[in-house]
Amino acid sequence: MARAIVNVPPKARRGEIIEIKALIQHEMETGFRVDNMGRVFPRDIITDFICKYNDEEIFRAELFPAIAANPFFSFFTTAIESGTVTFEWSGDNGFSATASRNIAVE
Amino acid sequence: MRYNPIAGSTRRRFLTDAAAGTGLVAADLGLGLPLIVRPAAATPDTMRAAIRNVIGEAPVRKGKVKLDIPPLVESGNTVSLSVSVESPMTADDHVKAIHVFNEKNPLPNVVGIRLGPRAGRATLATRIRLADSQTVTAIAELSDGSFWSDSVSVIVTLPACVETL
Numbered sequence: 001m002a003r004a005i006v007n008v009p010p011k012a013r014r015g016e017i018i019e020i021k022a023l024i025q026h027e028m029e030t031g032f033r034v035d036n037m038g039r040v041f042p043r044d045i046i047t048d049f050i051c052k053y054n055d056e057e058i059f060r061a062e063l064f065p066a067i068a069a070n071p072f073f074s075f076f077t078t079a080i081e082s083g084t085v086t087f088e089w090s091g092d093n094g095f096s097a098t099a100s101r102n103i104a105v106e
Numbered sequence: 107m108r109y110n111p112i113a114g115s116t117r118r119r120f121l122t123d124a125a126a127g128t129g130l131v132a133a134d135l136g137l138g139l140p141l142i143v144r145p146a147a148a149t150p151d152t153m154r155a156a157i158r159n160v161i162g163e164a165p166v167r168k169g170k171v172k173l174d175i176p177p178l179v180e181s182g183n184t185v186s187l188s189v190s191v192e193s194p195m196t197a198d199d200h201v202k203a204i205h206v207f208n209e210k211n212p213l214p215n216v217v218g219i220r221l222g223p224r225a226g227r228a229t230l231a232t233r234i235r236l237a238d239s240q241t242v243t244a245i246a247e248l249s250d251g252s253f254w255s256d257s258v259s260v261i262v263t264l265p266a267c268v269e270t271l
Contacts, residue, residue, distance in 0.1 A: 017226035030235070032212040058224050066208060066216040066235050068184040068266075074231035078224050 002026055006087050008101040012079035020051065020059075022087050023072045024097060030065035046071055046091035054083035063091075079105045147237065148214040153207050156214035157245065160205050161253055166245060170254040171204075173244040177258070182236035182266035187216075191228035191246040191254070201228035203247040210238040223249075235266040 007021040024046070031043025043065065051059040058077045071089075086100040148156070157166070174188040191201045200223040206216040216234050228246070236242070243257040 030212070053224070056224075058222065060220040061232075062218040064213055064215040064217060066211050066213060068233040068235050070233075072231075072233050074188075074229075075219075075221065076225050076227040076229055078226040080224070 002089075002095075002097045004087065004089070004097055004099040006085075006099045006101055008085045008103055009079075010102070011104045011106065014079060014081075014105050016079045017076050018079050018103075019074060019076055020085065021072070021074045022049070022051065022099070023070060024089050025070055026089075026091070026095070028063075028065065028067060028069045028071065032065065044092045044095075046089050046095060048088075048090045049073060050088045051075070051077075052086045052088075053077060054081065055086075079103065081105050147210050147212060148208065150209050150241075153209045153214040153243070157205075157207055157243070160215075160218065161245060161247065164251065164253050166253040166255045168255060170248075171244050171246045171256040173206075173242065173256040173258050175242055175258050175260055178261045179236065179263070181264045182238075182262040183264075184233050185236050185260070185262075186231065187234050187242070188229065188231040189244045189246070189256075190230075191248075193228050193246075193248065195223050195226055195228060197223050198249065200249045201225075201246050202249055204228070204230055205245045205247075206234070207243045207245070208234075208236065208240055209242075210240040211235065212237065216242070236260060236262045237265045238262060 003025040005023045009018050012018050026046050029041050029044040033041045045065055046063050049061040050057060059075050061073060082105045084100050084102055089097045170192045172190050179185050189204050193201045203220050205218045207214050208216055219230055239261045241257050241259045243255055245253055245255045247253055
């Protein structure tokens with residue numbers, strides 16, 4: 001399983017806008033590179049990234065080969081209630097990874 | 107003549123062999139070179155086509171969007187990019203999507219994200235690849251159906267995406 005590093009503030013005030021960061025280990029092979037024999041390295045990328053906050057989708061990204069290796073995203077959400085923020089990555093060759101963090105909202 | 111233990115051959119002998127084999131070498135090159143197919147790069151036209159593909163025929167206006175990307179990058183393999191859109195992010199006035207496009211990578215699309223009023227702030231940061239010096243465009247789709255954009259031209263000294271190993 002690919003290593004994922006996600007960052008969600010463990011505590012937040014209700015209504016506070018918090019930053020979420022997610023990084024995952026993946027080489028994101030573009031499918032456009034060739035070796036010196038002219039053979040193409042087949043494409044192997046993460047195509048989708050979804051972040052949910054208490055099962056409601058708050059952020060979704062469609063990735064293309066132009067995303068650098070080890071895809072990183074930083075985005076914002078409003079802290080509404082205590083619960084879990086989950087992250088899902090999926091991609092070529094059946095790639096799938098998940099991560100989750102708890103957040104306490106006061 | 108000095109014997110070269112590593113090559114197992116002398117320089118003169120190598121040159122003679124090479125000369126004899128020139129025909130073969132040339133044939134190899136003749137066959138080999140066209141096999142290295144460089145993927146067709148996106149062009150400003152394909153970028154426009156890709157934009158139309160994603161957002162339809164809606165007009166795109168300049169403004170509201172701020173695309174932050176270094177104007178000169180040393181390596182195209184990892185270029186930090188951030189897009190922020192001026193928006194109150196309320197239920198009736200928020201950013202629905204942000205799309206990023208480029209002119210000269212093999213594919214014109216870079217990333218497309220969807221968000222909603224809960225985001226609180228319409229800001230995205232990620233890292234991208236750039237295959238050449240080019241213009242990068244970010245387009246934001248607002249909840250009222252309007253599209254806003256910003257473009258930045260970037261100089262890349264070491265390109266990414268298509269390099270041979």
